[in-house]
Amino acid sequence: xxxxxxxxxxxxxxxxxxxxxxxxxxxxxxxxxxxxxxxxxxxxxxxxxxxxxxxxxxxxxxxxxxxxxxxxxxxxxxxxxxxxxxxxxxxxxxxxxxxxxxxxxxxxxxxxxxxxxxxxxxxxxxxxxxxxxxxxxxxxxxxxxxxxxxxxxxxxxxxxxxxxxxxxxxxxxxxxxxxxxxxxxxxxxxxxxxxxxxxxxxxxxxxxxxxxxxxxxxxxxxxxxxxxxxxxxxxxxxxxxxxxxxxxxxxxxxxxxxxxxxxxxxxxxxxxxxxxxxxxxxxxxxxxxxxxxxxxxxxxxxxxxxxxxxxxxxxxxxxxxxxxxxxxxxxxxxxxxxxxxxxxxxxxxxxxxxxxxxxxxxxxxxxxxxxxxxxxx
Amino acid sequence: xxxxxxxxxxxxxxxxxxxxxxxxxxxxxxxxxxxxxxxxxxxxxxxxxxxxxxxxxxxxxxxxxxxxxxxxxxxxxxxxxxxxxxxxxxxxxxxxxxxxxxxxxxxxxxxxxxxxxxxxxxxxxxxxxxxxxxxxxxxxxxxxxxxxxxxxxxxxxxxxxxxxxxxxxxxxxxxxxxxxxxxxxxxxxxxxxxxxxxxxxxxxxxxxxxxxxxxxxxxxxxxxxxxxxxxxxxxxxxxxxxxxxxxxxxxxxxxxxxxxxxxxxxxxxxxxxxxxxxxxxxxxxxxxxxxxxxxxx
Numbered sequence: 001x002x003x004x005x006x007x008x009x010x011x012x013x014x015x016x017x018x019x020x021x022x023x024x025x026x027x028x029x030x031x032x033x034x035x036x037x038x039x040x041x042x043x044x045x046x047x048x049x050x051x052x053x054x055x056x057x058x059x060x061x062x063x064x065x066x067x068x069x070x071x072x073x074x075x076x077x078x079x080x081x082x083x084x085x086x087x088x089x090x091x092x093x094x095x096x097x098x099x100x101x102x103x104x105x106x107x108x109x110x111x112x113x114x115x116x117x118x119x120x121x122x123x124x125x126x127x128x129x130x131x132x133x134x135x136x137x138x139x140x141x142x143x144x145x146x147x148x149x150x151x152x153x154x155x156x157x158x159x160x161x162x163x164x165x166x167x168x169x170x171x172x173x174x175x176x177x178x179x180x181x182x183x184x185x186x187x188x189x190x191x192x193x194x195x196x197x198x199x200x201x202x203x204x205x206x207x208x209x210x211x212x213x214x215x216x217x218x219x220x221x222x223x224x225x226x227x228x229x230x231x232x233x234x235x236x237x238x239x240x241x242x243x244x245x246x247x248x249x250x251x252x253x254x255x256x257x258x259x260x261x262x263x264x265x266x267x268x269x270x271x272x273x274x275x276x277x278x279x280x281x282x283x284x285x286x287x288x289x290x291x292x293x294x295x296x297x298x299x300x301x302x303x304x305x306x307x308x309x310x311x312x313x314x315x316x317x318x319x320x321x322x323x324x325x326x327x328x329x330x331x332x333x334x335x336x337x338x339x340x341x342x343x344x345x346x347x348x349x350x351x352x353x354x355x356x357x358x359x360x361x362x363x364x365x366x367x368x369x370x371x372x373x374x375x376x377x
Numbered sequence: 378x379x380x381x382x383x384x385x386x387x388x389x390x391x392x393x394x395x396x397x398x399x400x401x402x403x404x405x406x407x408x409x410x411x412x413x414x415x416x417x418x419x420x421x422x423x424x425x426x427x428x429x430x431x432x433x434x435x436x437x438x439x440x441x442x443x444x445x446x447x448x449x450x451x452x453x454x455x456x457x458x459x460x461x462x463x464x465x466x467x468x469x470x471x472x473x474x475x476x477x478x479x480x481x482x483x484x485x486x487x488x489x490x491x492x493x494x495x496x497x498x499x500x501x502x503x504x505x506x507x508x509x510x511x512x513x514x515x516x517x518x519x520x521x522x523x524x525x526x527x528x529x530x531x532x533x534x535x536x537x538x539x540x541x542x543x544x545x546x547x548x549x550x551x552x553x554x555x556x557x558x559x560x561x562x563x564x565x566x567x568x569x570x571x572x573x574x575x576x577x578x579x580x581x582x583x584x585x586x587x588x589x590x591x592x593x594x595x596x597x598x599x600x601x602x603x604x605x606x607x608x609x610x611x612x613x614x615x616x617x618x619x620x621x622x623x624x625x626x627x628x629x630x631x632x633x634x635x636x637x638x639x640x641x642x643x644x645x646x647x648x649x650x651x652x653x654x655x656x657x658x659x660x661x662x663x664x665x666x667x668x669x670x671x672x673x674x
Contacts, residue, residue: 052567073573085568089586102573164572 002063002171002204003028004049009058011044018044020228021058026172031198031205033219035212037251041228042208043176049206050174051075062171073102078165082177084157086149092160093132093145099168100128135163155186162197172204179214191217212252216240224248246369249291255323257363258297258335262290268375270364273308273328275357280375281364288372291363294323297337299344300356307356310335312349317341326353407650411643414451418639427451434458436638455640456648459630462641465648467619468626472649475540475622476603480596482545487595488588491554492580496566506555512548518608525612535620539613544603550595557591558584593660604653623649 004026011019018041026032034042047053049060051072060067067075078099086095101110104124109115136142139159149157158178165173179187179194195218198205209215215222216236223233232244243249249257262272268280272290281288300307310326313334322344324337337355339347347353364372405425410418413427415434429450437447437458449457459465493499494506524543525534533539561584569579585592607624614620627649630642 047567050567050571052570072567072570077571079568079571081564081568083562083564085562085564087565087569087583087586089589099572102578164568 003061004172004204004206005059005061005064006045006049007059007061009045009048009055009060011041011048011053011056018228019048019055022225022230024223024230024233026204026206029202029204031195031207031218031220033207033209033215033222034225035209035215035222035251036225038210040225042210042225045225046079046174046176046206046208049172050077050079076168076171077174078168078170078172079174079176080161080165080178082180084149084161084178084181086157086160086164088149091146091148092136092141092152092163095149095160096132096135096145096163096167097128099164100131103168104128131167135167138166139163154182155190158182158190166201170203172206173201175205175207177209178207180209180211187214194218213254216252224251226251242371243291243363244371246289246291246365246371249363249365253293255294255336257291257293258333260290260292260333260335262288262364264288270362270374273330275306275308277360277362279360279362281372282375283366283372287367289365289367289369291365292357292361294336294338296358296361297335297355298358299324299337299339299347299353301354302356303354307354309352309354311352312347315347315349324353326355407643407646410639411455411647412452413640414454415638415640417451451640455644458638459641459644459648463626463629463645464618465626465645468621468623469649469652471620472604472623472652474537476600478537478541479544479603480599482541483547483550483595483599484592486546487550487554488585489577489580490551491558492576492584494551494555495558496561496563497576509548509551509555513552521609521612528613534613535615535617537620540610540620540622543609547595547599550599553595554588554591557588561587597657597660600656601653 004024006022006024009019009022010017022045024032034045036042044053048055051060051067051070055068062075062077086092087098090098104127105115105121106118109118109121109124115121132145133142136145139162141156141159141163144152144156144160149160152160158181161178179190182190191214194205194207198218207214207219219236221234222236222239224231224239226247231248232239234242239248239252243252246259250259260272262270262277264270264281264284264286266285268282268284270277270279270281270288270290277290303309308328310328312324313327314325316323316325320341322339322341324339324344324347326335326337327333328335335355364374366372409425409427412425412429413423414430414432417423417427429452431448431450433444433448434454437454438444440462447454490509494502494509528534528539528542533542565583565587566579569583574582604622605624606622610622610625614622614625627642627645630638630645
């Protein structure tokens with residue numbers, strides 16, 4: 001149905017550069033997440049796509065048409081806001097009708113009372129009603145149509161806001177942290193509903209969030225932004241497994257990736273603490289950051305040249321997993337290790353443990369924070 | 378609750394009750410005097426409503442009515458004579474026309490101004506707003522004379538326009554609404570823009586409905602001020618009695634050859650005050666209900 005391309009988008013407010021030469025191509029039917037810590041410019045980028053904000057330089061193309069000079073309402077996009085932004089004085093039905101009325105009725109038909117004399121209005125009203133009813137059935141809000149937004153719960157308001165975006169059948173949905181006002185359980189539930197909705201609508205979703213879990217669970221591709229720069233744009237799995245830089249690696253994944261100080265010798269062989277990775281890095285004779293995700297470490301009884309030891313500072317039991325926050329012996333690092341409950345339930349705070357790597361996985365980053373590849377397997 | 382607390386609460390209530398009495402007393406006097414006869418008023422007797430003895434009223438006879446017509450109970454006489462002597466309904470209507478026109482035009486001007494000052498980014502916005510604040514400091518009486526001269530030059534003295542035009546731009550209204558609009562989330566306006574509303578549509582269809590409580594507060598200020606205003610109508614309505622506003626109308630009863638007739642005078646004042654009080658009571662209820670912004674957070 002459509003594509004959106006952003007070409008060399010930059011935005012500055014006064015002397016502050018918020019977005020730095022971004023290029024993104026969004027494919028038809030894609031669920032693209034813009035993710036990054038707060039203040040990284042992701043919302044600004046979304047508002048530029050929407051036309052609510054003007055970029056300082058660069059082009060926005062919708063369906064290969066340049067829309068730099070096209071007003072927000074004429075770009076045929078719909079937006080869902082964090083605070084839902086429903087009209088508080090109108091019923092749910094009227095909230096859903098509003099975008100359709102503004103699009104379908106002409107100026108005369110919108111007039112109160114005399115507008116009803118227009119011959120074509122009746123037909124349009126009928127089709128508006130049908131669309132509203134169809135949408136509210138899809139979202140299961142039919143019984144709420146006569147209420148005011150103030151009488152709805154957070155989740156219901158969320159649905160209505162979605163409905164108001166859906167009725168127009170736009171080229172793309174733009175969502176600005178739509179789930180962050182919901183409680184944790186509902187948020188997880190709405191994630192799956194949004195994914196289902198996306199599957200059935202097959203329209204572009206551009207979804208802004210600071211929650212990397214939302215990005216990982218829902219998107220077909222995710223764009224990681226930090227400080228106005230687009231650091232990586234790829235599928236969630238690829239971003240998780242193959243982060244392009246240290247910042248991306250640290251941002252994506254919960255609990256956070258463990259970073260060890262390591263070195264490579266003149267032959268490129270990498271080691272950290274007392275552990276030798278037995279793998280070679282492309283950069284030799286230098287200090288490196290070695291990233292190992294919590295699930296790639298485990299607590300073991302062995303004690304040899306492949307293990308290192310530490311003391312459990314805090315035990316975080318999530319039921320399915322237990323995460324151990326461990327102080328490394330030499331005091332340099334605090335790391336997180338995942339343990340399976342059936343093997344580690346007897347380990348308590350304060351006990352000393354040996355830790356080994358699982359499946360040889362590790363990520364290398366140089367001093368500048370850029371990814372360094374291993375040269376051998 | 379312990380006895381001690383009761384005493385503490387009692388003090389507070391005693392002070393509040395005294396305050397309430399002080400405020401209510403003039404109203405009590407007004408209502409009481411509008412019901413009593415001239416002698417009872419002057420001798421300060423008769424309590425709230427007086428003896429209500431049927432009697433013949435000399436001023437009435439002097440005005441040219443038959444003695445039979447002029448014989449009735451004091452409360453009947455006071456209200457009958459007030460309406461007889463002055464066209465009070467006409468004055469009330471003038472009051473309604475003037476205050477409503479002023480209020481409606483003030484809203485038509487203030488809402489778009491306040492919206493622009495609160496939500497639109499444009500060069501010089503802060504300067505314009507500081508000028509608004511500056512204008513709040515100018516006393517009406519200071520510019521009354523130039524205003525009068527301008528109206529006189531335009532030939533508008535002794536017209537409704539003279540009563541209405543100078544008040545159509547309310548800096549206070551702009552300021553008040555701007556402060557309220559600052560609290561309306563930007564996202565609501567963005568949502569309206571995405572839905573396809575223009576800026577004017579946003580003002581009237583989104584901002585106005587959410588601003589009803591603030592607008593009511595402003596309405597009370599505006600309507601009370603201009604309904605009760607004596608100074609300005611006195612200046613620009615020089616001869617035409619048909620344009621008298623209620624406060625000017627009350628003046629009809631003051632002094633003159635017949636000496637002061639307090640009964641009918643107070644009766645006319647009651648008539649002039651009641652619409653305001655009723656409007657207040659109705660507005661107060663809406664005030665409390667208000668349209669909350671809860672739908673957005």
